[in-house]
Amino acid sequence: MSEYLFYFLAFVSIFAALLVVTAKNPIHSVLFLIVTFFAIAGQYIILNAQFLAIVHIIVYAGAIMVLFLFVLMLLNLNKESEPVKSYLMKGIGVLAGCLLALVMVAALHKSTMSPALGNPNEDIGLVGNLGKVLFKEYVVPFEVSSLLFLSAMIGAVMLGKRDPKIEPVNEITN
Amino acid sequence: MKLLIGLSVLAVITMMMGLFKSRKIVLPVVVLGLLGLLYIASGYGCYCEDKMFGMYINEHQFLKMFDINKNSGLVGLIMISGLLITILAHKGFNYTENHRADMHALMLFSMCGAVIAVSYTNLLMLFLGIEIMSIPLYIMAGSNKHDSSSNESGLKYFLLGAFATGFLLFGLALIYGATGSFNVNQIYNYTHNQLNVSGGIFKMGIVFTMVGLVFKIGAAPFHFWTPDVYSGAPSIITSFMSTVVKIAGFGALIFFFNGVLHPMGAEWGKTFAIISAATMILGNVTAVYQISLKRMLAWSSVAHAGYLLMTVAANGNNVPKAVVLYLAAYSLASIATFAVLITTGKENFEDYNGLGKRNKWLAIGLTISLLSLAGVPPLAGFMGKYYLFTTVYEQYPWLVIVAICTSAISIYYYLKTIIAAWFKKGSEDAIQVPLSTVFVILVCILGLIALGLMPQVVLDLA
């Protein structure tokens, strides 16, 4: 049962991810990306990691993608504003991607599960266990990541703030 | 750990100072704070023994190099370079007067990331370190909001950097999938005992990690962002990128490959040899054709990444000493050159015609640092190259030959600038140099000469 579900979700996520790249309209790309995120959240649920699944949906589908959509709608990008790339560049891109895929498939198709992994705990994805791992074993990376968010926040405020010096010029051009 | 906590607290204090409009005292506070931290780190900090949940320790013998005071040399280098650049920021941040404190805070955060990136013992910390270092950089690169090339630089760096981070993260995830651990000691044991190392997952992990890290140091074939980002960003930020970030990137890369994956050297050594040769040739040859000094320096930093990558390929045991010496020489020379760039505010070669008549200090600083970059004895750059080449020669003689030939090319474009500064006729207006810049240039020159005459100071301590 869960094996079929895995293949179904994997198919959906890969198919939607391909559509993200090929869709002409950026809004459609974003919507397909949301479908991909849902499929991945489904994979988390199969792995008994409900907390990760729902956080994945809240953070990625619920917040980040809404902002993406928000910006795209304001910019009003559509087929006409899509830059025309030459067929040569597209061909090279496709070729490079296929080569990477080939190398990966060649490298991975005979690989087996590593013995080093042992038997992972099946309930590790539940919120209580996850919290214990996060706050005991990985507390230092957890705390250090606050530096990352703080600096990103400072940066966002700094870049977003309008500098008073040439504000009038901005007003006119906008 | 003390150093890291101190750095981040200093960064938060600096950020708060921006809130209270105390712009004048930001720089002194940051400089004093960094000096204090350097003292703590060298005298008592000694976080080699500071274990916190096995996450952040330098117990790996490998990284105990350049042990000025029982401390990791690369961390010391990062701190010293960061301190010198902070002093330069006195003039360097003039373009963003309103955000002085924010910029200092971002720079300190970036240094936190750099410190983590050279002293990780857990791959999660590697990822976090690289990210904490990069994200402030993206912002700083685009911080000159009214300059379109700065905007371009920030955006380009951000998009490509995020892409490379994706590769890095994917690689680390695959390595975790193969070994079941993020801990470097366990991964070392895994490779050492040849547990299933031929497995595809592990190798793909190594490949992706390699891509991510090689991007961060700007080596071919992932160097395309370097010239645009380096020349577009404000000069002070470029100096930070080409010193602190490069040191941290190399620290992370060398520790990962020559330390953690040391037993598998035969498998990835040749790849790095080829990357290194390509980087040296591309960087040096392209630098010849540049008409902007800043862009030339960007390409030359690509070239220097190539020289340094030779040691990664060689995978030897006494590599780190030479690397630290080389990085020290390179950083000091770069900071001095960028100090000149920041003071004049000009980027093209033509603007440097007759610099010697306009201000002697600047011209001397530029000359000595460029000579050191070119590898002219008796400066530190020469000693760095000498030790680098001797360590690599046994394993990759052809690589050293490539390196020597490309160094010869590099002398051409470095000398071009020096000749322009002393012998060509240009504007005759004297340039006012602030005392802080003179101080930085003096320190760099003295450092270059001292390291050139007594490289053993660094090597013995390593």
Place this chain on the structure above:
Amino acid sequence: MDLILEKSILIIVIFSITLVIAMYSTYMERKVAAFLQDRIGPDRAGPFGILQPLADGGKMFFKEDFIPAKSERWLFILGPGIAMLTALMTSAVIPWGTSIEMFGRNISLQVADINIGILYVMGFLSIGVYGIMVGGWASNNKYSLMGAIRASSQMISYELAMGLSIIAIVMMNESLSLSVIAEKQDSWHWNVLYQPLGFLIFIVCAFAETNRAPFDLAECDSELIGGYHTEYSSMKLGFYLFAEYINMFISATMISTLYFGSYNFPGMHWVGDHLGHNWLAIIEVAVLFSKIIFFIFFFMWVRWTLPRFRYDQLMHLGWKVLIPLAIINMLITGGWMTYVWK
């Protein structure tokens, strides 16, 4: 097999109750509006106009289903669908009562007791904005687009404060499961007594999340005609309106579940001891629904009492007042739990 049957019946019952409540919310809204404005309100269809929602529904179905020529056809159809779907999915994790003993089985009155119930609700709340955004954008109309953008930015902004106020509740109850949170508010130990500030923040955010007055900028008729559903007609419009009323129902349910003791009421143990388990369960459900209906009434009361906010005031309130307050609330809760309670 019995479990599936039992859950299916429960799902159908909850589904139909949700729809009926949403239908009669429209009627109630008009009656409440009439009452507050000293009018009579709908009184033609049936006694007291009680059949008015059915008449409205019939009218909706028989209107022409119009799709603008320059719209994104599929997304235009998808929009109302997403809105309705996400609105209806939320009710799955809400505990409507403890359990009923029937046919020798102990039947839980909750469809799915997942251990992250609160996050599930938050997740679907955050997905709900896509219905509005997709529909508003696909209409290819500037008023629709403006309405959609306003709605989405408003919902993202208030989601943060809402999440932060919920964290305090989670900290106190030490669980993300709604059934545990409901259970812990035994008889009169309602969370609102311990989290008054959190409750205020939550209810303000709930108004904003449902796009109800005084935060109904997404469809403020004086500026944007109809907001995101300007171009919609027939049952597609009906879906949007319906989804809005379902959201209001769910918000009222969440307020009662998280802060007003869910199905608990003072003296419930006495009732349980004297009248038996099943009677207690029925009274519990009735208590919960009376709380819900009170809060629905409260929503309408506010709508016809307060004027609409201006957009910058809305953003100011969300980012500069509610979020800092919610963080302070969280810190106080944490400090209290660490140093006083334990």
